[in-house]
Amino acid sequence: MSPPDPTPTYTPEQITALFIDAAREGDLPLLTEFIDAGMAIDAQDSRGYTALIVATYNGRHEAAELLLTRGADPDQRDAKGATALAGVAFKGDPSMARLLVSHGATVDARNTVGRTPLLFAIMFGRDDMARLLLEAGADPDATDGEGASPRILAARQDRADLFP
CATH class of the missing domain: 1.25.40.20 (Ankyrin repeat-containing domain)
Incomplete structure (x- = not known):
């Protein structure tokens, strides 16, 4: 029997949730890592929220600026x-x-x-x-x-x- 893989496996939905959470928290280094790794900047969760929508709603100015300068669509819409x-x-x-x-x-x-x-x-x-x-x-x-x-x-x- 082989040992379990120590590297966690995440679903695309979980990765999107982590990216959006980084925006909610204003975690610039993590946001940058996601973007540099090829994360779709306008990725949406099940409610249609994007990192930019969440960053702006939560007053995370630096995160919003980063997302916008890296190409986030300011007109992306949520599910409503x-x-x-x-x-x-x-x-x-x-x-x-x-x-x-x-x-x-x-x-x-x-x-x-x-x-x-x-x-x-x-x-x-x-x-x-x-x-x-x-x-x-x-x-x-x-x-x-x-x-x-x-x-x-x-x-x-x-x-x-x-x-x-």
Whole structure:
């Protein structure tokens, strides 16, 4: 009988999970190792999350910068159609939004129900984020599947002053 192989064997799903976890933790050396070893930079887990989506959502600026400079798609969508910018708009992290926009993120990317990052910013009271997205060219009149737009929602919330 031969001894067991001391090298662990991982499934592709487990490798993707480890890569995404490295992004979640902001582990730059491990992320770099994965990328240098040929990891698909936009690999997705079962929810459609990518390393970039997770890094940006968790405020890992250096990890996000690394992923973007190494070719991560800022408009990659998760299983619900959300991009990294949508998650950042929900969280209200303007500096991360600026990073994504500077790398070509689509400011009006719609999820599966038609919501844009600007609509998320308005929905969750992220006024600084809303202003940043507007400055980046976001459409205040883009309606979602229910007919709501950022301008309409802001007016309902008595925050119409966000729009010129």
